[in-house]
Amino acid sequence: MKCTICNQKAALHLEHHNLALCSDHFPEWMCKQTERTIQKYSMFRRDEKLLLAVSGGKDSLSLWDILWKLGYHADGIYLDLGIDQGTRYSCTSGEMAQAFAAQRGLNLTVLDIRAKYGESIPEMGARTKRGHQKPCSQCGLVKRYLLNKAALDGGYDAILTAHNLDDEAAFLFSNLTHWSMQYLGRQHPLLPATTGFARKAKPFCLLYERETTAYAYLNNIAYVYSECPYATGSKQLRNKTYLNRLEDEQIGFKYQFYTGYLRALEAGAFPAGQETPEVLEQYRCTNCGQPTLSDGLCTFCRLVKKN
Amino acid sequence: MKCTICNQKAALHLEHHNLALCSDHFPEWMCKQTERTIQKYSMFRRDEKLLLAVSGGKDSLSLWDILWKLGYHADGIYLDLGIDQGTRYSCTSGEMAQAFAAQRGLNLTVLDIRAKYGESIPEMGARTKRGHQKPCSQCGLVKRYLLNKAALDGGYDAILTAHNLDDEAAFLFSNLTHWSMQYLGRQHPLLPATTGFARKAKPFCLLYERETTAYAYLNNIAYVYSECPYATGSKQLRNKTYLNRLEDEQIGFKYQFYTGYLRALEAGAFPAGQETPEVLEQYRCTNCGQPTLSDGLCTFCRLVKKN
Secondary structure (H helix, E strand, C coil): EEECCCCCCCEEHHHCCEEEEEECCHHHHHHHHHHHHHHHHCCCCCCCCCECCCCCCCCHHHHHHHHHHCCCCEEEEECCCCCCCCCHHHHHHHHHHHHHHHHCCCCCEEEEHHHHHHHHHHHHHHHHCCCCCCCHHHHHHHHHHHHHHHHHCCCCCCCEECCCCCCHHHHHHHHHHCCCHHCCCCCCCCECCEEEEEEECCCCCCCCCCHHHHHHHCCCCCCCCEEEEEEECCCCHHHHHHHHHHHHHCCCCHHHHHHHHHHHHHHHCHHHHCCCCHHHHECCCCCCCCCECCCCCCHHHHHHCCC | CCCCCCCEEEECHHHCCCEEEEEHHHHHHHHHHHHHHHHHHHCCCCEEEEEECCCCCHHHHHHHHHHHCCCCCEEEEECCCCCCCCCCHHHHHHHHHHHHHHCCCCEEEEEEHHHHHHHCCHHHHHHHCCCCCCHHHHHHHHHHHHHHHHHHHCCCCCCCCCCHHHHHHHHHHHHHCCCCHHCCCCCCCCCEECCCCCCCEECCCCHHHHHHHHHHCCCCCCCCCCCCHHHCCCCCHHHHHHHHHHHCCCHHHHHHHHHHHHHEEEEECCCCHHHCCHHHEEEEECCCCECCCCCCCCCHHHHHCCC
């Protein structure tokens, strides 16, 4: 197969776009597509100060690379979750993120959860009542809270995450099959800033995982290959498997599924879930001052204070 | 396992209801559940004249049996679609339906599509441009049109179909993954009558397929076992397979999925799809007088007039 643009040997066949691209034109296309998504949803501008959540994986390092090439000013933040049992997962991820930043002279803040709050994510998980289960819900809570806090404390205009189309389609699938109305009302590529919450944007939301992987590969970006050891057997991974089958049967399925949702959202679907956090979170945490759902400590402070 | 009510040997374990029932109490429970659904959605009353779409399968014959036992007055209508190539599918189905009605002294109208309109469903499918494909869309159109016409012409208060929870969950899954907003706004167990359209109700919508199958078996109802030969490899069957896996992993998944949708619908999700047919269908078919989307013949009359 030949590159649609230059007729050289194609590196990737993007069937859903009816496009084949070589190893030169595919990375260019990725930059253009990312810029298009940023503009389409008015995510952020070149004169704004951005904070990117960097995990050391293919998605966040590829996005950081593209933002840098496109002339956006994004600092990185790496949360060391302390997930290392036997796998050195967090350790390796952190090393990859730091090497990437050093090579390009980019700013990376490393926040060691255990050093700062006394416990790693697995330790927090083990201490709570559901300690026999995986610490994924605690991990999600900690990441959301600390990324938002870092953005607010650092005076950033927006926080970016590198969730790709496969991630978004899997979240959507889960939210739809469980009718999580609050999430269904707000699973948008751009969430504007509200009191106590930084603006959030997902510039990779319309790009397939195989595209971000190919970008990292073709640009010689060294990233952590392994998944989080707690991801094995997770519902998110299972949903991705279902969606992969649907994609196999119908090219472009995930793209249609996710963009169809965005159109439905714009047409007024899920109005009950579109309440902004201010409506829901009318209290202030007595420890950190963040908006919360009830009087007293917020869920993050309850989790770490129990220690 | 013992029956939760009488402690005799259980015939069926209804895990999602945390209930085990014997061969006497399970059919009783099915009647109660059906009555509960009829009341919950104010579907119809005992003094109304009802028309049930009877296919000769386990669902429609079980529903007819239960309605009869509950004291509702439902006549049956069997549409002979002429799907018989090698399988005698329509032929056998019709015989099952007629034998059932005769045993109970119930009224069954048999409408032979080919005798009335000159062509069987496979012949209609073969004639249209997409004749190389399965005739499922033509079949759906013909059934919807003729059932509605039979209800209106016969002065019936409502038309009933025996779609079960597995059917409804699979429709919903398909409508959600493709964001079919018009269907998503109207996939309700009860659709009230509107100009030109009879009231439609689905009293089995909250019962699993394995429950309707068990009911038919325990009541010695002879029904056609085979699926329509065109159903093999259909998207509806494929969706059912996905949902069966989700049900295996999470007991009661389909029930939660479908009732969650009904709650979302009541909370105002999918407002764009909730337009009544009158809003959309402002014209009248120049042949049959049915409301249509555009001037001239309705889709049914276009299909059969081309012959």
